[in-house]
Amino acid sequence: xxxTETVYVxxxxxxxxxxxxxxxxxxxxxxxxxxxxxxxxxxxxGAIASFFGSFRVLGVLHRxxxxxxxxxxxxxxxxxxxxxxxxxxxxxxxxxxxxxxxxPNLQDAREIGQTIKWFVGKGPRPRYGRWTYWEKxxxxxxxxxxxxxxxTGICLWFPTWVTQYIPGSWLNIATIIHSDEALLATxxxxxxxxxxxHIRPEKWPLDRVIFTGSVTLEELKHERPREYEMLVRExxxxxxxxxxxxxxxxxFAYVFGFTALTIGMGLVFLIMYTIFQRxxx
Amino acid sequence: MNATIGxxxxxxxxxxxxxxxxxxxxxxxxxxxxxxDCLECHGDEDLTREADDSSVYVxxxxxxxxxxxxxxxxxxxxxxxxxDEHPPELKRVDCSExxxxxxxxxxxxxxxxxxxxxxxxxxxxxxxxxxxxxLPPDNPKSPVYVTNIPLTCGRCHREGSPMTKTHEDIDQxxxxxxxxxxxxxxxxxxxxxIVAAVCTSCHTSHNVRPHTDPESTTNPKNVxxxxxxxxxxxxxxxxxxxxxxxxxxxxxxxPSCIECHQPHEQSKIGYQxxxxxxxxxxxxxNPNLVMPDEEGGVKSLYVDTDEYDEFxxxxxxxxxxxxxxxxxxxDSARDPVCKGSGPVDCSACHPEQSDVYAxxxxxxLLAExxxxxxxxxxxxxxHNNMSKANPDSPINPINIPNLCGACHRDGKKAAVRIKGxxxxxxxxxxxxxxxxxxxxxxxxxxxTCASCHTGHSILPPSDAQxxxxxxxxxxxxxxxxxxxxxxxxxxIHNPPFGADTSRFPICSDCHSAHGAARVSEAAxxxxxxxxxxxxxxxxxxxxxxxxxxxxxxxxxxERAAQCSDxxxxxTILAATDPDSTLAGPNAVKTCRxxxxxxxxxxxxxxxxxxxxxxxxxxxxxxxxxxxxxxxxGTFSLFGLxxxxxxxxxxxxxxxxxxxxxxxxx
Numbered sequence: 001x002x003x004t005e006t007v008y009v010x011x012x013x014x015x016x017x018x019x020x021x022x023x024x025x026x027x028x029x030x031x032x033x034x035x036x037x038x039x040x041x042x043x044x045x046g047a048i049a050s051f052f053g054s055f056r057v058l059g060v061l062h063r064x065x066x067x068x069x070x071x072x073x074x075x076x077x078x079x080x081x082x083x084x085x086x087x088x089x090x091x092x093x094x095x096x097x098x099x100x101x102x103x104p105n106l107q108d109a110r111e112i113g114q115t116i117k118w119f120v121g122k123g124p125r126p127r128y129g130r131w132t133y134w135e136k137x138x139x140x141x142x143x144x145x146x147x148x149x150x151x152t153g154i155c156l157w158f159p160t161w162v163t164q165y166i167p168g169s170w171l172n173i174a175t176i177i178h179s180d181e182a183l184l185a186t187x188x189x190x191x192x193x194x195x196x197x198h199i200r201p202e203k204w205p206l207d208r209v210i211f212t213g214s215v216t217l218e219e220l221k222h223e224r225p226r227e228y229e230m231l232v233r234e235x236x237x238x239x240x241x242x243x244x245x246x247x248x249x250x251x252f253a254y255v256f257g258f259t260a261l262t263i264g265m266g267l268v269f270l271i272m273y274t275i276f277q278r279x280x281x
Numbered sequence: 282m283n284a285t286i287g288x289x290x291x292x293x294x295x296x297x298x299x300x301x302x303x304x305x306x307x308x309x310x311x312x313x314x315x316x317x318d319c320l321e322c323h324g325d326e327d328l329t330r331e332a333d334d335s336s337v338y339v340x341x342x343x344x345x346x347x348x349x350x351x352x353x354x355x356x357x358x359x360x361x362x363x364x365d366e367h368p369p370e371l372k373r374v375d376c377s378e379x380x381x382x383x384x385x386x387x388x389x390x391x392x393x394x395x396x397x398x399x400x401x402x403x404x405x406x407x408x409x410x411x412x413x414x415x416l417p418p419d420n421p422k423s424p425v426y427v428t429n430i431p432l433t434c435g436r437c438h439r440e441g442s443p444m445t446k447t448h449e450d451i452d453q454x455x456x457x458x459x460x461x462x463x464x465x466x467x468x469x470x471x472x473x474x475i476v477a478a479v480c481t482s483c484h485t486s487h488n489v490r491p492h493t494d495p496e497s498t499t500n501p502k503n504v505x506x507x508x509x510x511x512x513x514x515x516x517x518x519x520x521x522x523x524x525x526x527x528x529x530x531x532x533x534x535x536p537s538c539i540e541c542h543q544p545h546e547q548s549k550i551g552y553q554x555x556x557x558x559x560x561x562x563x564x565x566x567n568p569n570l571v572m573p574d575e576e577g578g579v580k581s582l583y584v585d586t587d588e589y590d591e592f593x594x595x596x597x598x599x600x601x602x603x604x605x606x607x608x609x610x611x612d613s614a615r616d617p618v619c620k621g622s623g624p625v626d627c628s629a630c631h632p633e634q635s636d637v638y639a640x641x642x643x644x645x646l647l648a649e650x651x652x653x654x655x656x657x658x659x660x661x662x663x664h665n666n667m668s669k670a671n672p673d674s675p676i677n678p679i680n681i682p683n684l685c686g687a688c689h690r691d692g693k694k695a696a697v698r699i700k701g702x703x704x705x706x707x708x709x710x711x712x713x714x715x716x717x718x719x720x721x722x723x724x725x726x727x728x729t730c731a732s733c734h735t736g737h738s739i740l741p742p743s744d745a746q747x748x749x750x751x752x753x754x755x756x757x758x759x760x761x762x763x764x765x766x767x768x769x770x771x772x773i774h775n776p777p778f779g780a781d782t783s784r785f786p787i788c789s790d791c792h793s794a795h796g797a798a799r800v801s802e803a804a805x806x807x808x809x810x811x812x813x814x815x816x817x818x819x820x821x822x823x824x825x826x827x828x829x830x831x832x833x834x835x836x837x838x839e840r841a842a843q844c845s846d847x848x849x850x851x852t853i854l855a856a857t858d859p860d861s862t863l864a865g866p867n868a869v870k871t872c873r874x875x876x877x878x879x880x881x882x883x884x885x886x887x888x889x890x891x892x893x894x895x896x897x898x899x900x901x902x903x904x905x906x907x908x909x910x911x912x913x914g915t916f917s918l919f920g921l922x923x924x925x926x927x928x929x930x931x932x933x934x935x936x937x938x939x940x941x942x943x944x945x946x
Contacts, residue, residue, distance in 0.1 A: 036835065037828075037831050037832065037835070038831070040825075040830075040831035040832065040834040040835050041825065041831075041834050045835065046834070046835060046836065049835035049836040049837070050835075050836040052836075053836060053837065054835070054836050054837025054840070055832045055835035055836060055837050055838055055840075055841065056837055056840060057837075058835070116925070118929060119925035119926060119928075119929050120925065121929075125933070134922075156828075159876065159883060159886070160876050160877070160878035160879050160880065160883055161878065163879075163880060163882040163883040163885075163886075164880060164882065166882075167882050167885050168882050168883045168884060168885035168886035169885045169886060169887055169900075171886045172886065172887050172890050172898070172900075172901050173900055173901060173904045175828065176892055176901055176904045176905050176908060177904060177908060180905065180908035180909065180911075180912060181908065181911075183912065184908075184911060184912045184915060184916075187912070187916065188915065188916075188919070191916075191923075192916075192919040192920075192922075192923060195923050195926075196923070196926075200926060200927070200930040201927070201930040201931045201933065201934035202930050202933045202934050202937065204934070
């Protein structure tokens with residue numbers, strides 16, 4: 001190991017990476033099967049259904065996706081618990097921690113302002129920490145999405161059971177909310193999240209960190225100076241330095257990543273094209 | 282004085298009487314022979330003719346009882362009216378002196394002509410009526426009394442008589458014997474039925490002519506008329522064959538009475554004419570027999586007797602129909618008799634079928650001499666025509682689709698002419714429930730082309746009389762699907778009296794025509810909403826916005842609920858009808874078909890509701906627009922964020938690239 005060799009710093013542990021892998025698989029499944037039903041009269045939707053054989057297969061896959069989603073949603077709390085135990089902080093101070101916590105704070109509000117200035121060339125690149133404000137938004141969007149889509153989804157999954165407690169006519173509302181919230185989620189992930197994380201020119205064509213788990217030290221210094229400084233300040237930098245990710249993992253990251261990106265962007269393109277055609281066609 | 286006057290008057294009267302008597306007797310003596318004069322000699326039983334010793338005895342009593350009993354001998358035997366002895370051989374009595382009208386008729390009859398020709402055997406008046414013993418024809422003793430006529434005629438027309446021996450040109454034999462065994466003969470002789478026909482009933486008494494004479498009552502052209510003297514209502518019995526006056530107008534077209542009912546053997550029905558099948562087959566059994574056709578080629582006139590075989594189910598052969606029954610336009614003036622006899626006219630025996638056929642589109646086209654128009658034989662075959670029950674018959678249900686398909690398959694001569702309407706009908710039919718039932722399962726009761734279009738009265742659906750006209754389709758289907766028709770009558774789809782029927786669906790609107798599929802088949806179920814949309818477009822559009830509708834559009838969508846799964850099919854009622862499948866507790870039952878745990882609350886789900894209908898579904902409307910606002914808000918915010926980021930991000934990337942280059946240097 002020479003000094004000129006690239007140093008890698010861990011950003012996501014295996015647990016987090018596997019969890020996100022589950023998110024990708026379940027989300028793509030839910031989006032593909034759900035959108036095929038939502039846009040059933042479009043040829044591409046028919047093609048998806050024909051690929052899987054029957055709309056009933058779509059239904060089964062969609063429910064498997066739902067179970068996975070509920071699964072990762074609850075398992076992720078274990079991740080939070082683990083991280084909390086590592087942090088030697090009280091749970092409340094861990095959650096609201098300004099440096100590693102996910103809860104937005106004043107620093108994030110300031111960074112939004114700095115980012116806008118940076119965008120328009122009126123200021124330097126903000127010195128982001130471990131989590132940027134858009135990453136925090138993505139994180140909490142899942143909470144909102146799982147709650148809204150999940151609850152309405154359960155209503156639609158078990159209509160005869162839920163109508164014992166709510167009127168059947170509410171299922172019409174549940175359908176609208178489920179479907180439109182899903183459209184929002186799909187559209188957001190496949191455009192905004194993809195851009196912020198992978199497509200934007202600085203990261204183009206793919207940020208492999210979620211698969212390999214590590215970034216180079218250089219990258220950390222540039223991207224998240226506040227986190228780097230924090231690690232140096234707290235003397236934890238050596239703790240997070242890891243080996244270069246194995247080649248097979250890098251290859252997997254690109255193959256799987258590009259596949260997921262392609263499917264997602266393809267689907268969002270078809271959805272946008274369909275909506276555009278219906279609105280203006 | 283008185284006595285003197287009386288004496289004188291008596292003398293005058295007596296004188297006058299004497300003068301009168303003398304005058305009367307004198308004059309009589311002077312003009313003719315009296316009957317007493319004749320009987321003076323002819324009253325002798327032994328008086329014979331010098332020439333041949335034949336008796337010339339006249340029985341005065343018989344004469345007195347005869348119709349001519351009041352007449353003088355010499356009024357008939359005029360050449361015997363002489364003062365002296367009459368010539369030894371008198372002329373034959375000429376009855377036409379008095380019976381001139383009958384005489385004229387007789388002269389032209391075969392009997393009269395034979396007599397003029399000098400035929401010794403030709404009958405004269407007396408041959409039938411007798412001489413001095415002539416009795417009125419209503420006297421049972423008269424030889425021309427109805428019961429005696431067969432014997433009277435039979436004296437000559439009896440097998441073995443001198444006449445039959447010498448007149449071989451008479452083609453009827455055993456006339457008397459055959460007659461006596463016939464319906465007429467038995468009626469007359471056994472039952473004593475004096476209205477039964479005798480020889481003269483058909484041949485007439487005096488105007489007997491050979492049947493080859495066009496004037497003859499027994500000429501084939503006149504036979505029908507003759508028979509109809511008695512069998513006046515025979516047309517009703519034989520209407521199918523006779524077609525009203527055709528028998529008289531165009532006798533060559535159809536067989537006349539005697540072709541089936543042999544002239545003197547009426548109880549035996551069957552053709553035994555000269556033109557027997559054996560006669561025809563003398564030439565037509567030759568496989569090389571041909572004649573030139575219209576196109577300059579030749580067409581075979583060979584008749585394969587194996588093909589025309591009763592054991593193979595050939596319909597006409599089974600019924601022992603002779604060649605000439607169909608090929609009726611034979612003429613002995615031609616050689617051969619069949620030359621130019623033209624095509625067979627089936628209408629002679631099948632007038633009802635022929636009538637409806639003539640009104641059909643096929644018949645109309647044939648009448649216009651359309652070369653593509655099918656005639657009887659195109660479907661039924663010629664000599665090998667068979668009952669449709671025979672599986673080898675082209676009109677057996679199993680073969681009908683191919684038979685019709687020969688012209689109506691896409692690209693064939695009929696299909697290319699029919700504009701509009703259904704395409705690929707044969708292919709579509711064979712995939713339909715009817716076609717599969719027939720072809721795959723061999724179910725002969727399956728509907729074939731003819732079941733709906735009929736065999737003979739095929740008309741295009743645009744024709745108001747057509748069985749497949751909009752107004753008749755349901756009736757046509759009903760002929761098999763009776764139970765369904767009854768259900769429809771209970772449904773909202775049944776047009777009330779006086780309603781505009783064009784606004785109500787007919788079977789084919791939902792089931793299609795040629796492609797009618799089993800209702801459980803995926804193809805039918807997936808097509809269902811499209812069929813309903815023909816009338817219920819808005820409902821189908823909203824259905825397609827629902828989960829059921831969306832799923833139904835995808836692969837395997839036939840498993841999703843279709844219109845009929847909830848609304849019912851033939852018994853469909855308005856959803857507002859308390860008896861409908863969607864009213865109150867019925868709806869729970871209906872939903873439970875797929876959702877076993879469904880309850881009343883579940884049924885309040887609005888299957889056709891859309892968020893676009895603010896009035897009816899305000900909750901959905903606001904839910905949709907709230908969600909849409911959220912979407913638009915989120916995307917606007919982050920869209921702007923991204924748009925601003927893109928140029929900055931480019932610059933960052935360029936910086937990174939430059940930095941990397943500098944490091945390398």
